[in-house]
Amino acid sequence: MGRSTSEALCPLHVNGEMRAMHIGEGTVLEKTRRGSHPSRHITLIDPAKQAPDIAAQRAMVAVEAGSSMVFVGGSTDTPDKVVHATCKAIQEAFELRMFAASQDPEGDESAWDVPVVLFPGGAHALSPAADAITFMMLMNSTKRDFLVGEQVRGAPHLQAFGVEALPTGYLVCAPGGRVGEVGEVDLIQPDDVELVHAYALCAKMYGFSILYLEAGSGAQAPVHPDLIRRARTVDGLTLIVGGGLRTPADVHAAVEAGADWIVTGTVTEESDSVHELKSVLSELVNACDP
Numbered sequence: 001m002g003r004s005t006s007e008a009l010c011p012l013h014v015n016g017e018m019r020a021m022h023i024g025e026g027t028v029l030e031k032t033r034r035g036s037h038p039s040r041h042i043t044l045i046d047p048a049k050q051a052p053d054i055a056a057q058r059a060m061v062a063v064e065a066g067s068s069m070v071f072v073g074g075s076t077d078t079p080d081k082v083v084h085a086t087c088k089a090i091q092e093a094f095e096l097r098m099f100a101a102s103q104d105p106e107g108d109e110s111a112w113d114v115p116v117v118l119f120p121g122g123a124h125a126l127s128p129a130a131d132a133i134t135f136m137m138l139m140n141s142t143k144r145d146f147l148v149g150e151q152v153r154g155a156p157h158l159q160a161f162g163v164e165a166l167p168t169g170y171l172v173c174a175p176g177g178r179v180g181e182v183g184e185v186d187l188i189q190p191d192d193v194e195l196v197h198a199y200a201l202c203a204k205m206y207g208f209s210i211l212y213l214e215a216g217s218g219a220q221a222p223v224h225p226d227l228i229r230r231a232r233t234v235d236g237l238t239l240i241v242g243g244g245l246r247t248p249a250d251v252h253a254a255v256e257a258g259a260d261w262i263v264t265g266t267v268t269e270e271s272d273s274v275h276e277l278k279s280v281l282s283e284l285v286n287a288c289d290p
């Protein structure tokens with residue numbers, strides 16, 4: 001059952017920090033899960049790449065273009081203050097837009113009920129202003145820190161913040177980019193289809209809800225569709241695919257192979273104007289539901 005507008009706009013304070021309220025009772029995980037809806041688009045905002053007010057403006061344009069979720073994170077060394085300021089600015093912008101929609105007879109409040117989700121480079125990049133976090137095991141890392149170390153450091157903070165954890169297996173595929181290097185990853189090559197299948201089974205057996213196939217931010221080539229297709233054969237996982245997806249054709253290939261969610265980040269940073277950003281993102285969002 002949906003909340004009234006006044007309830008929906010009532011800020012919830014956690015440790016003195018504002019947390020956004022949302023329409024309806026569902027958890028972010030329920031909203032994220034693979035269902036009967038078509039594939040959806042996530043906009044990744046890297047807090048290191050712009051000031052919080054610009055991040056909020058870009059997030060609003062992304063939602064206007066049809067993006068269904070905002071990830072905040074990416075760079076490995078962004079301090080929590082910067083991550084927090086960015087999450088807060090985005091949440092406040094969405095709340096204002098939701099309020100404006102509630103005052104407009106033709107407005108659609110639910111359009112601004114968009115989860116803001118941490119996509120952290122480590123336990124230093126957390127914020128109580130986020131709705132949820134991709135709580136990830138970098139499954140093909142060779143380093144304990146990324147398998148379980150950062151997670152152990154972060155878990156007590158997330159518990160205190162009340163930020164919902166989305167249990168996620170994170171797999172870095174070639175070319176892998178900076179995340180592949182920093183994460184000291186054994187990259188999955190385009191023809192490693194049985195290996196990706198084994199990882200997907202493993203993710204399911206761990207109880208992860210989400211498998212995220214990553215080619216690296218700004219990658220020259222996205223995750224090979226054969227890898228997505230093979231991972232898709234494992235039931236019960238929601239598949240997120242990102243890295244190097246720049247054109248509607250790239251998005252279409254990933255969706256056709258079985259991606260439930262498409263993540264794009266770099267295209268948002270490269271657009272020169274709000275108008276260009278909206279047009280580029282609209283094309284990518286439309287390609288999610290051909």
Ligand code: 1GP
Nearest residue numbers: 218242243244264265266
């Ligand atoms: C990176 O998958 C995301 O973690 C987005 O990649 O910046 O290449 O869109 P791009």
